[in-house]
Amino acid sequence: MPEVMVKQGAGSHAPSYWAATAVPAPTFTPFTGTRRVEVAIIGGGFTGLSAAYHLAEQGIEALVLEANDTGWGASGRNGGMLPPRYKKGFSGIAGKYGHDVTRRLHGIILEAVDTVESMAERIGGDSGFRRTGQLTAAHTRVHLATLEADRDWAAREAGDRTPRLLDRREMQEEVGGGSHAGGWLDPRGAGIHPLSFARNVAAYLARKGVPIHTASPVRRLVDGPDGVTLHLDGGTITADQVVIATNGYTGMIPFAPGQLDKRLVAVNSSVLATAPLGDNLAASLMAGRRMVADTKHIMNYYRLNEDNCLIFGGRGDITGGSDDPAVYAKLEQQMVETFPQVAGVPVSHRWSGMVAVTRDDFPHIGRVSQRVSYAMGYGGRGVALSNMLGKLLVPLVRCETVDAGPMSSNPFLRYPFHAFRITGMQIVAGWYRYLDAKALRAERAGS
Template sequence: MAEPFPLAPSLWATTAAPAPETPPLVESGRADVVIVGGGFCGLSTALHLAERGIRPVVLEAHEIGFGGSGRNGGQVIPGLKHDPADLIARFGRERGERLARFAGGTTDTVFDLIARHGMDVPHRREGWIQGAHTEAGLDDLARRARQWADLGAPARVLDKDETDRLLGTDRYLGGWLDGRGGAIQPLSYARGLARAALKAGAAIHGRSPVTALDRTGSGWTVTTAQGTRLATERVVLCTNGYTGGLWPGLAQTVIAANSFQVATVPLSDNLRRSILPEGHVSSDTRKLLLYFRLDHTGRLLMGGRGPFREPRSPQDWAHLERIVGKLFPQLDGIAFDHRWCGRVAITRDYLPHLHEPAPGLLIDIGCQGRGVGLQSAMGRAIATYIATSDADSLPLPLTQLRPLPLHPLHRLYVSAIIAWYRLSDGGIR
């Protein structure tokens, strides 16, 4: 896999609260639990374990939030890619409804953690709007809103006029509003989770790539690139779209595709008032979805597809800059001062997966680009599972690793799928 695009050009790296000290692991030793990956999942697992009196050590290859957690759109969106009725059809009424309620509650987890730990994280909670770009999309939204409302969520359909007004563009046919959603500065949140975990007693080491996991007796030996070793009974892998070859076959269970983002320079007050005037965040019904929001510095962020390979020049973001001008003509010609991207892990069933391929080794992977809330809540569930050994405390059943067929060819077929989706999504009118 090519070297990942660096974190530094992202808007979040420029505007985040300072990172806590997380020096590399230099001494070998023991840990109750070793967590590989310092994103929302690994950090939330560490925090919730430490709060239970279990001493975890987090090993992160680069820096806290280096992966999707420090690069995402900062949209805190409830639910999974599947609607509640799909989850019930797939998992049965009891488990499916439990999973839907878990997924619906993931946004509460984020805002509760920020409040409970007094994190230095710019955040707002006005709701998430999903705009429909086709008539069929409108029907899907109405069904989605009804299903969530039936589960007690503050969800409602928006007609075209209200959608136009709340989004600040007339390019959608209508939408729905889920009041549970909101916005955060994601890298500040990752750093806030790390501070809270450290305070609760976790150890966190950056620049400590894990290079080997070896079964030793009833436990594990975890080795870093520096040659330091930790002995432990439990390992949790939270490497998601940045998964390498650490566990055989794992990277082959997902497609790790890049999602691209641009941010404008800060907008004038007048322009700010014309776009998402009530502070909502938004994404749409396209298969290659567009997602946009304002941030706390008054910039407009636009995210969406890009080339499957790592970017080579600003041209790789040019399509998103054109889209900004089409959705918001008042921004035509505006300057963009940040361009970045990050990897999302997509599974064949568009569901996150939990695996336990060997005793004491738990793997979380595949959040399909919607993981701010999900991975925060997943970390808490993983900590409960480790503390209680009760598999029912996990929101999803543990499944077997199933590598995707023809995975070595995935670049080829993902590029073909992207081209096909671009055609079927249509342009922006």
């Protein structure tokens, strides 16, 4: 399928490991003609598909419009990890927002993982959902202390005694690589085959009679008193309600109302997959096949799939443009530093996609007007949350209120000087790299 012209970088379109191993893509056609519908959803990733799924459960008529193909964006290219925690830990969030709000967020993230599990069961087909457990790997003792504070907060304030802290030796046994001061293990964390999941949801919706149109970029949106009119290459759609679910690709086609594109900075995340490791080599790392992400500002995340391919991700090309081989070389170097035993194993796939960063580090769900709602801004943590916010969009399109803690109550702030965002991100990334290196130096000096 030809891809739409992009205004800014859209990540690498090199075929991903997921594209090579996914269930076949269901076939959809571009939109043509004129039509009236209750809810039009713009974006066929997890947020848009989950909104359509949950609207269909309530008997609300919806239609999905996707510029490329279902799962084409971050949803089909991510690490497929569902950690039941936020990047900012619970204790840090409680310090800023208080215990009640943090309890709400704690409930939401657990419900988010459960939501994906129940969707995966309902839609049929194999989406690779497994409760593998999730590890947060502390790169220093200072970060381990933060994880400890999170564990204590969860037990004391939310009655949740499931997550466990691991010491250095236990982490080494779990990961079989890296040099971690310790870690956090939550057995409720899960993994998924992201592109298969997106395609299975789309196929399920099609079976339920929900129209999905691919290769159907929305070019213009006119919010009028009798409905919202969407202008596409093949015609127009008038909707009572519109959901914008374009996340890191908001602004790819400059239609977005409410200056949503200026409230996000799209950042590239890149991923490698190795060729299948031999059984002995595979047994030497991540025997539990858990999902792992570390605590660095510029973090790495990794998993060992059932076919023994190691997936290893991290920061991508900041310009979001065409792939810089140096980015993949750096990622490969980080992979071999973490797992020296995989040196020399061929890398079979290299790809990337856009994540959307917000000023307060939280995703946002809300409305631009009475008829236009949105959910976006997940950073690198959207597999579970995008599906959850897709569900929470249902009351929003019914003009009811939603309590998603800071995700719905914090103002969705614009980035000042958005035109200079790439330079800004380069400065921030440089600063974060410096902080990560400094923390690691201090850790080594103290050990």
